[in-house]
Amino acid sequence: MRRRIRQAVLFPLLLALGCGDGPAKTAEPPRQAPAGQQETARAEGICKEHGVLEALCTKCNPKLAAVFQAKGDWCEEHGFPESVCPKCHPERGGRPSVDVAGDEAPADGTMVRLKSGDTARLAGIETVRAVPGRGVSEIVAPAVITYDPSRVAQVNARSPGVVKQLQADVGAWVREGAPLAIIESASLSADQSRLDAVRSRVRMAEVNYRREEELERKGISSRKEVLAAEQELREARAESEALAASLGVVGADSGSRGRYVVTAPLPGIVTQRNVSPGRFVDPHETLFEIIDTSTMWAEVAVPEEALGSVRIGGPVVITVNGMEGREFRGTIAQLASFIDPQTRTAKARVRLANPNGLLRANMYGQARIATGGSRSSAAVPPGAIQRAKTAQVAFVRLSPNEYETRRVQVAPTRGNDGLVEVASGIVPGEDVVVAGSFFLKTETLRDSIGAGCCPVDMEK
Structure with a gap:
């Protein structure tokens, strides 16, 4: 709790001091925009009055001017940082050029330097050493659980007649040949x-x-x-x-x-009963649906670019939402010969044993398809990964007061130990930040006052 309070107090202080570099410039108090405009600007993160990011607006916060002047990012003519000057670069909309791409993560290799070793302690920064990952090359793709089509039975009347008696209901498990109904014809x-x-x-x-x-x-x-x-x-x-x-x-x-018995063609669960006693039925009607759930399919959407590494018979591990810690293993039994034009994926079917009935149709999950190769990887706690839209980053400690931003590719959670496997960006043995990484992230983002360009001193 003390660490959180300390960070909550220090972050506004850092914003007010502008990294503590350079003298503060004086300026007239800015004019206040109407209340409605202020709310819109606040929602977008843009200073409505001056047309730049609020966090970078040197008109509203003159102390920031010295920071950008010190790093050479300054437009003397208009009094804004050159990278966001709305007059010189109107196409950027008051944001740095990198923001136009919509990527909220800092660039790979961005450095954050703290002015002293105590700064990390004040910011609550903690690190752990990355351990070796499993190192198995695999493809990760979404999956949905479905019934095995060959184990779904639609039971019809074999001769027109009147239902005299029902001997099975929805939800009942029946053996092959078990009576379902008696019909008088x-x-x-x-x-x-x-x-x-x-x-x-x-x-x-x-x-x-x-x-x-x-x-x-x-x-x-x-x-x-x-x-x-x-x-x-x-x-x-x-x-x-x-x-x-x-x-x-x-x-x-x-x-x-004049009577016959409708029987179950396979063992399974009665999922539909569409008749009742006294009703007249004919051979075109489906009276019962029976599904054998002892075997299920996982339909996996394999990305187009990964199809070259996928083969029939290849091993697959399926994890299902809501069943953390459980893995279902199978092999690819079918691989579609066409690509979905909308998703640019090909459907692969994986047969899964389901003796306990844990898997149910329409469950969503994730498939890990082993490609037969190997790679080096590292495993880190989930708290080491910071997400920013489509990108994921981590921070590696190079020295007591120096941290490097790494863009990483993350694989699924690694077993019951809760570690996340990182396919690239981190190597085993490196010290990775697991607490306080959000503070480092704010120092690297383009709308941070320092943007990683200046040492951070939290002891002022």
């Missing part, structure tokens, strides 16, 4: 009657065929009559087998006239 009853008649015909054809064979042996019947009886038997048997197979597909129980 008039067309099924008609087919069963046809089957009975055809079976009687088969029995009669068998008796007739045996009689014709006996008569042929006695010389009473001709061979032609025997062949005709045989043909009749074959046709009757074929019709009987076809009807029996059709009824078997429907799921008719020989003991239940």
Whole structure:
């Protein structure tokens, strides 16, 4: 708490002193803009009256003039820093040229020098030594969990009829072949009657065929009559087998006239039930949806520029939002043959085992795809990384009063130790700032009064 209070007091003091370099210039008090304009300017960070960044406005804060004059960044004609002079550089809008790019991070290698070793202590600056990272080259890409399409079953009625009984509901886990519903069907009853008649015909054809064979042996019947009886038997048997197979597909129980059982085609969870008892259904309707969640897909959006390093069968580690510390491992099973024209990514599918049901469809996460190469990397605490829009920076201590800005590329959180792996910008063994880095960042930003150009003395 004492460190926070000290910083809160010292930062305004630093702003007022302008790094403590050079004499303060006198100037007439600036005119006050209307209240509405002041609020707009404050929101944009621009001095509405003079058209430059408020933090760099030497008209409103004349003490800053000496700072910029000392570094040679001064427009004598207009009384502004040359880098932001709204008269000489109207295209910059009162901001340094680097600001036009929209990058809020300081340039790589920007130095911050403190006037004494005690300044770091007063600013609450603390460092830790970067340790070696895993060093495995990998691609990081967003992922979303989906069902395995081959393990999703849409269960339809096999014959039109009326639902007499339901034997499964939404959320229930069912085994393969488990009964889901019993349906009473008039067309099924008609087919069963046809089957009975055809079976009687088969029995009669068998008796007739045996009689014709006996008569042929006695010389009473001709061979032609025997062949005709045989043909009749074959046709009757074929019709009987076809009807029996059709009824078997429907799921008719020989003991239940006009009824059949709808069964589960695979083990899984019932996710939809679209019928109720007494409703008439036909084969075009989906009665149930069953999904086997023991295996899930992770659909990974692989950036176009990384596709050359991705291959089918390559190992992938998936982490899911809301399940910190858990990793799901799989391999790339499919890789799209086209690029999404909007996102410029290709979809890769990773099959993941899900025996405990932790993974659910539409969960979002992150995929780490190993590319088979290796690189040197460092691991640091998350507090060492400062973010500024699209850039990430860290500060490395070179000496007790000298710090260097490093732009870094950060990989996902490294395991359960909470460290962040830095792919570039920091090497193992360097002392990285983990507390007080925000103070150093303010000294390097373009809208900071010193912009890293002058020593910082917090002991005044």
